[in-house]
Amino acid sequence: MADAPVVGVLALQGAFREHRRRLEQLxxxxxxxxxxxxxxxxxxxxxxxxxxxxxxRLMTDYGLWEPVRALYRRGAxxxxxxxxxxxxxxxxxxAPPQFGEQPGLELMDITVQRNAFGRQRESFQTELQVQGLExxxxxxxxxxxxxxxxxxxxxxxxxxxxxxxxxxxxxxxxASFHPELTPDPRIHRLFLELLPVAVTNS
Ligand SMILES: NC(=O)CC[C@H](N)C(=O)O
Numbered sequence: 001m002a003d004a005p006v007v008g009v010l011a012l013q014g015a016f017r018e019h020r021r022r023l024e025q026l027x028x029x030x031x032x033x034x035x036x037x038x039x040x041x042x043x044x045x046x047x048x049x050x051x052x053x054x055x056x057r058l059m060t061d062y063g064l065w066e067p068v069r070a071l072y073r074r075g076a077x078x079x080x081x082x083x084x085x086x087x088x089x090x091x092x093x094x095a096p097p098q099f100g101e102q103p104g105l106e107l108m109d110i111t112v113q114r115n116a117f118g119r120q121r122e123s124f125q126t127e128l129q130v131q132g133l134e135x136x137x138x139x140x141x142x143x144x145x146x147x148x149x150x151x152x153x154x155x156x157x158x159x160x161x162x163x164x165x166x167x168x169x170x171x172x173x174x175a176s177f178h179p180e181l182t183p184d185p186r187i188h189r190l191f192l193e194l195l196p197v198a199v200t201n202s
Contacts (some may be wrong), residue, residue, distance in 0.1 A: 002097060002190070003069070004029045004073065005028045005043050005044065005151060005192060005195050006029045006031065006041055006042055006043055007023050007028075007030055007042060007046065007192075007195070008030070008031045008032070008033040008038060008039060008045040008046070009023070009033065009045070010033050010064075010068075010084070010147075011032035011034055011048045012054075012055055012058040012059065013050045013051065013054050013055050013058060014048040014051065014084075015049050015050060015081075015178060015181065016032065016046075017047045017182035018121075018178075018179070019046045019048050019081075022179075022180050022185060022188050023046070023188060025185065026152065026185055026188055026192060028192065033064075034062060034090035035062055035064075036062070036064060036065055036066050039067050039071045041199070042071060043077070043080065043195040043196055043197075043198065043199055044079065044194070044195045044199060045068065045077075045078050045079070045189065046079045046080075046081070046191070047078065047081070047083075047084030047085075047087050048081055048082075048083070048084050048144065048180070049081045049083045049084060049150055049178050049180075050083045051083055052083035052084075052087055052114070054098070055061075055084075055125050055141070055154040056087060056102060056103045057084055057178075058126070059087075059140045060103060063092055065103065065105065067122060068105060068146055068149075069107065070144070071199070072171070072172075072200045074110065074199045074200045074201060075125060075171070075198075076171070076199050077172070077173070077191065077193040077196065078105075078171065078172050078173070079172075079175075079188075079192040080108075080172075080173070080175070081171045081174075081175045081178055081179060082111070082143075082144055082145065082176060082178055084174075085112060085145060085174035085175060085176060086104070086112050086114060086145050086147035086175050087104050087105055088104070088105055088107055088172060088190020089104055089106070089108055089110050089111065089112040089147075089174070090094065090104075090107070090110060090151075091106075091109070091110075091111040091112070091149070092104060092113075092114065093111060093113045093114065094110050094113050094116070099122070102132075103145075107172060108167075109150070109151025109152075109154055110149060110150050110151065110154055110164075110167060110174060111147070111148050111149035111187075112145045112146070112148070112174075113145055113148045114145045114185070115143050115144075115145065116144065116145055116148075116163065116176075117141060117143075117146070117161075118152055119143055119196065121141075122143050124141050125138060125139065125140045126139055126160060126173070127139065128160060128165065128166070128177075130157055130158045130166060130187070131158065132157070132190075135184055137158075137179070137182075137184055138176040138184055139158075139160070139165070139178075139179070139182065140177055140178045140181045140182055141160070141165075141176065141177045141178075142177075142178060144165070144176040145179060146160075146161070146163040146164060146165060146176055147164040147165065147167050148163070148164070150164060150167055152168050153170070154168070154169045154171070155167065155169070156170045157190075160177075163176075163178075163196045165177060165181070166187075168190075168194075171194050171196070173190065173191050173194060
């Protein structure tokens with residue numbers, strides 16, 4: 001049998017335990033990431049949902065920005081859900097002014113609008129038609145962002161209310177919703193398909 005893929009879940013704040021559980025159910029070896037040293041040997045990293053300004057602040061405190069970019073450059077795949085998608089984006093709209101410029105990985109050529117579904121629809125569950133999947137996927141949106149611009153390298157995988165909510169650029173996957181909070185494993189499986197066989201060490 002092939003070795004289990006080794007995947008990290010950024011475990012600073014937010015829904016990281018649910019991602020961990022789902023990835024383990026799919027056969028991955030999962031490591032919780034809090035410090036740059038925890039990134040060693042990972043083939044992929046999930047950046048969970050939560051609060052992007054809080055996760056961003058903690059990433060600054062723990063010195064994680066450049067090490068995560070370096071992990072990606074070495075060949076690893078990254079999957080951002082909700083707040084995590086905001087952190088992957090090259091450009092973010094709607095960050096509260098008191099936080100100043102929201103720091104981000106700026107790896108994926110998308111512009112994300114935070115809290116884009118408005119107060120009345122803060123949280124809702126729906127079914128999404130996802131490119132490449134036959135049956136619709138249940139999707140939970142919680143103060144979700146939308147992807148309001150995609151660059152030429154970005155493939156749109158799903159829309160909700162005509163807005164892009166799932167997109168892929170090579171080894172980068174961004175979801176506005178929380179696939180770890182519904183029982184369907186297919187979105188995590190999509191992510192595991194993006195993992196390289198191994199990453200380089202430097
Ligand atoms: N569920 C979530 O991750 C919400 C994201 C949150 N609104 C943010 O901007 O960070």
